Amino acid sequence: MLRFSLPRFLAVLVKEFIQMRRDRVTFAMMIGVPIMQLLIFGYAINSDPRHLPTYVEMADNSPLSRAIIYGMKTSSYFDFEGQVTSPEAGDQALKDGRANFVLVIPPHFQRDLLRGQRPQILLSADASDPAAAGGASAAIGQIVQQAVASLASGPLASAKPSPPPFEVIVHRQFNPEGLTALNVVPGLLGVILSMTMVLITSVAIVRERERGTMEALISTPVRPAEVMLGKIIPYVLVGYVQTAVFLLASHALFDVPFLGSPLAFFIGFNLYIVVNLALGFLISTFAKSQMQAMQVSFFLLLPTILLSGFMFPFAAMPGWAQTIGSAIPATHFLRLVRKVMLKGAALPDVAIDMGAIVLIMAVIVVAALKRYRQTLD
Amino acid sequence: MSRVTIATPEDTTPEDASSEGPTTKAFSADPTGSNPDWAISVRGLTKAFSGRRVVDNFDMQVPRGAIYGFLGPNGSGKTTTIRMMCGLLTPDAGHGACLGFDIQKQQAEIKARIGYMTQRFSLYEDLTIRENLDFFARMYRVGQRRQKVAQALDDLGLSGRAHQLAGTLSGGWKQRLALAACLIHDPQLLLLDEPTAGVDPKARRDFWAEIRQLSQRGVTVLVSTHYMDEAVQCDFIAYIAYGKKLIAGRSTEIPHMIGLHTWRITAPDLDRLEAMLEQAPAVEQVARFGAVLHASGRDGPALQALADVQDGQDGQRWSYKETELEEAFIYLMASGTDNFAPELSQASSQAPGHSSGQAPGHSSGHSSGQPPAPPQTTRPTDPGKEAS
Known part of the structure; x- marks a missing residue:
């Protein structure tokens, strides 16, 4: 009688499935949310922004100046919106947001250059958004250098910059084109699973308490493990469906490759689903209402998005933030998914990430079982 | 009451x-x-x-x-x-x-x-x-x-x-x-x-x-x-x-345990009678059952005296009846309507006129010192057992 009973567990399981099937809105959310987020993050977000509005204050209308501007246009970072005629007008354009950049080419730029006077060229950037200013600012030096080099032939050959005595070769591995989608989309799987799994489980359990059905349920001889497993497993399957939808969409829409071991991926995402469900279960032992469960779940979603390395590079965070980030399951799952999908990792390569997830899971499960009571105390 | x-x-x-x-x-x-x-x-x-x-x-x-x-x-x-x-x-x-x-x-x-x-x-x-x-x-x-x-x-x-x-x-x-x-x-x-x-x-x-x-x-x-x-x-x-x-x-x-005595009363004008009875000190409870009133109280002799005076006046008919569970239930349920506000109920339980009913022999050892003490406690007051 005190042992785990398979029939009772199955009864809870069947009940959960029936309830899930009848709750059409939630069910639609579970499938709709991954697709919606995939579209938003995949199409709308770009960490290497291009076509930024640029004004130019052109005091030197020389072939060189025009070559520089042409080079900037073709880099696709800059879209020239027009000219300004004074420094004040340039500042104003930056201030009121018409321009992200104002390029100032000083008088006699070409002449000074040919004379070897190292004339200066100014690119004023609206750096209030570092991400918007970053890529373009980094590219400008090379653009100007190339423009100068292309013109420095014939009589101007003396102006040709001599190559540096060394050459730096940057090899962009795993994502040679620097596509944001390749970074965001695999990571998004972690965020979506975390969001839906934690939220749905916590709400599903708190709902029993809120509606009073928990009292009837635990007045039967049902064991905690039967309730916990019976409630969690249906949502594991939801996680499977979400992952399948996600993988198909990311392949079809964003050409995200899947280079690594499917087995490593399978084990990893199972672990991750379970750790999130356990977290949802833990929340449900604290939350007094569905509303509270929802609030706590969303509260936990923030660090998952911000500190896990999903939005911002993990290594760039200060030590304390990395410490917090390391305690978040999504951090490890993100690494695992990126390794497997983009870097072709196999099981041994992601063992450390799995280990971290298992460790976090152990802590959460122990806490959840300790908190879950078979009574109403 | x-x-x-x-x-x-x-x-x-x-x-x-x-x-x-x-x-x-x-x-x-x-x-x-x-x-x-x-x-x-x-x-x-x-x-x-x-x-x-x-x-x-x-x-x-x-x-x-x-x-x-x-x-x-x-x-x-x-x-x-x-x-x-x-x-x-x-x-x-x-x-x-x-x-x-x-x-x-x-x-x-x-x-x-x-x-x-x-x-x-x-x-x-x-x-x-x-x-x-x-x-x-x-x-x-x-x-x-x-x-x-x-x-x-x-x-x-x-x-x-x-x-x-x-x-x-x-x-x-x-x-x-x-x-x-x-x-x-x-x-x-x-x-x-x-x-x-x-x-x-x-x-x-x-x-x-x-x-x-x-x-x-x-x-x-x-x-x-x-x-x-x-x-x-x-x-x-x-x-x-x-x-x-x-x-x-x-x-x-x-x-019987509550010690209620009940009189069954009929009268042409029940409303007026009810109002009158509610003022009577001996009557702790008046309950209406169709065209009759049941007046109950724990002070048997006082009720008896009241009955002797009232019976026959204005067409009133008083007859003693066995107290039944209905009267007892009303009596019990009237003793407190909402226990979520103990102070309030306790205060109202100190209604005048009933302190005399408190029995000296009542021992409430486990209740001493409890803030939400029960309303004023009274023992069954079957007159025959009032010896203690």
Whole structure:
């Protein structure tokens, strides 16, 4: 009688499935949310922004100046919106947001250059958004250098910059084109699973308490493990469906490759689903209402998005933030998914990430079982 | 008026215990005569929520096969007590057994043998009637489940609507379904927590007919209620207020234990009479039953004197009547309406004119020092026993 009973567990399981099937809105959310987020993050977000509005204050209308501007246009970072005629007008354009950049080419730029006077060229950037200013600012030096080099032939050959005595070769591995989608989309799987799994489980359990059905349920001889497993497993399957939808969409829409071991991926995402469900279960032992469960779940979603390395590079965070980030399951799952999908990792390569997830899971499960009571105390 | 509570039998003095009055001995005779064991026997149950004692040193013995009514105002601790008895809450202090199993250690055994019907409808509204019954049958691992469920549906008369969602049922049907669900495993003990709240009188009568049948089959029923028509159906009654049991006994003995004297009065103008009686010091309670008034009080001689004066005036007809459970019930329920505001009720219980009724021999050892003390406590005041 005190042992785990398979029939009772199955009864809870069947009940959960029936309830899930009848709750059409939630069910639609579970499938709709991954697709919606995939579209938003995949199409709308770009960490290497291009076509930024640029004004130019052109005091030197020389072939060189025009070559520089042409080079900037073709880099696709800059879209020239027009000219300004004074420094004040340039500042104003930056201030009121018409321009992200104002390029100032000083008088006699070409002449000074040919004379070897190292004339200066100014690119004023609206750096209030570092991400918007970053890529373009980094590219400008090379653009100007190339423009100068292309013109420095014939009589101007003396102006040709001599190559540096060394050459730096940057090899962009795993994502040679620097596509944001390749970074965001695999990571998004972690965020979506975390969001839906934690939220749905916590709400599903708190709902029993809120509606009073928990009292009837635990007045039967049902064991905690039967309730916990019976409630969690249906949502594991939801996680499977979400992952399948996600993988198909990311392949079809964003050409995200899947280079690594499917087995490593399978084990990893199972672990991750379970750790999130356990977290949802833990929340449900604290939350007094569905509303509270929802609030706590969303509260936990923030660090998952911000500190896990999903939005911002993990290594760039200060030590304390990395410490917090390391305690978040999504951090490890993100690494695992990126390794497997983009870097072709196999099981041994992601063992450390799995280990971290298992460790976090152990802590959460122990806490959840300790908190879950078979009574109403 | 009757904001007075009554001492528990345990609190009574030896003089009382020796008389035929209320004693715990009254319980020891099993109504069915077949089994001397208690279905429920608890002692000293105490439970506090955030420092407030919701149930305080509670004793109760329920004989097997009895219908035991559990009365008390809102917030008096009835639900908490029932939950402790069936293992849903862990008592802070006290011990006891339910069907012979320890309520603190053998909760699983208890749960398998009892049916607990919660105050609120607690089946799954998004499951069908059949699915609900089937779910609980599985939870209790009922043998021949399909037949059992089909039988239950038949008994309910819901076979044709088995696929209807439980949430779409009316209040009365929900309550019958809930009862069927907690009977699916043939429990020996049924705990019903205000089962008929919000149910129409016809459905309530049907419900009680079923309870009676169950009782005849040997099922013990503990039922908490607010309703007089339910209280009068019970074999035994316990009254609880502020988490303390104030009176308990066979329902036939309860009126006697309170010590009420009742006069039956008819008059041409009942309204005026009622207003007059409410002013009379000897009358603690006036209840209207159709075209008659029942005036009750614990001071027998004073009532007698009043009757002598009034009888025949303005067409009044006074006749002494045996105090019955109805009067006792009204008396009990009037002694407190809401136990969530102890200070307030306590203050109002100090109504003038009744302090004289307080018995000197009343010992309330366990209640001393408790902030939410029960309203002014008074012993049964059967004139013959006022010796102490």
